[in-house]
Amino acid sequence: MFKWVFSSLVVVACLFGIVLLVTELPEKEQTAEPSPSFTVPDAPVDMAAAEQIYKSNCLSCHGDQLQGRVGPELARVGSEMAKEQIYKQIAQGGGGMPKYENKLSEEQLIILTNWLASKQ
Ligand code: HEC
Structure with missing residues (x-):
């Protein structure tokens, strides 16, 4: 029992x-x-627009040939960072870099991100 x-x-x-x-x-x-994931849309890279945005916002720290100055070299950043990381770095800055989410439009951020992602 x-x-x-x-x-x-x-x-x-x-x-x-x-x-x-x-x-x-x-x-x-x-x-x-991981924290809420998002994806950066694949848009055709508008080289001229991207270079223009880069020249007026980023060149002083990353160099005219993406060779780096105060900020790191970006010439091969597309093979080192995921697009989402690149976008986040530009939008939110950090580590001595200013954030651009208030200075650039969403469209400009995406153009820049896709342009940099193509640098491999
Ligand atoms: C005031 C100087 C400054 C400006 C202006 C600046 N950056 Fe940066 N950027 C930095 C620094 C410093 C880092 C390194 C941050 C770190 O190591 O955390 C960096 C890192 C980055 C990275 C990550 C690279 C890596 O290998 O870690 C990307 C991508 C980037 N910047 C893109 C841009 C873009 C695009 C712009 C223009 C919209 C821009 N930056 C403007 C200083 C700057």
């Missing part, structure tokens, strides 16, 4: 464990995800 009670307790405990696993797992996956 005691054995029966004991084994049914074990079964109940196992079921409880399974239910916990099933209900907990999806939550963990969600918290493991």
Whole structure:
């Protein structure tokens, strides 16, 4: 008799464990995800527009040939950083670089990002 009670307790405990696993797992996956992800749309690179924006905003720190001055070289930045990282760096700045989300329009930020992403 005691054995029966004991084994049914074990079964109940196992079921409880399974239910916990099933209900907990999806939550963990969600918290493991990186902060709200976004993608920069693939637009045809408007070279002239990008270079114009670059010249008036970025050249002083990154150089006329993207060779870098106060800021790092950007000549191969497209192979070193993901487009989303490039966009974020320009929009939010950081590490000595000013942010441009208030100075440039969304469209200008995307043009610049796609232009830099093509520098590989
Ligand atoms: C006042 C100087 C300054 C200006 C102006 C500036 N940057 Fe920067 N930029 C920096 C510095 C300094 C860093 C390095 C930041 C770091 O290491 O965290 C940097 C980093 C970057 C990076 C990341 C490169 C890497 O290898 O980590 C990108 C991309 C970039 N800048 C693009 C731009 C663009 C595009 C503009 C113009 C809209 C611009 N920057 C204007 C100083 C500047």
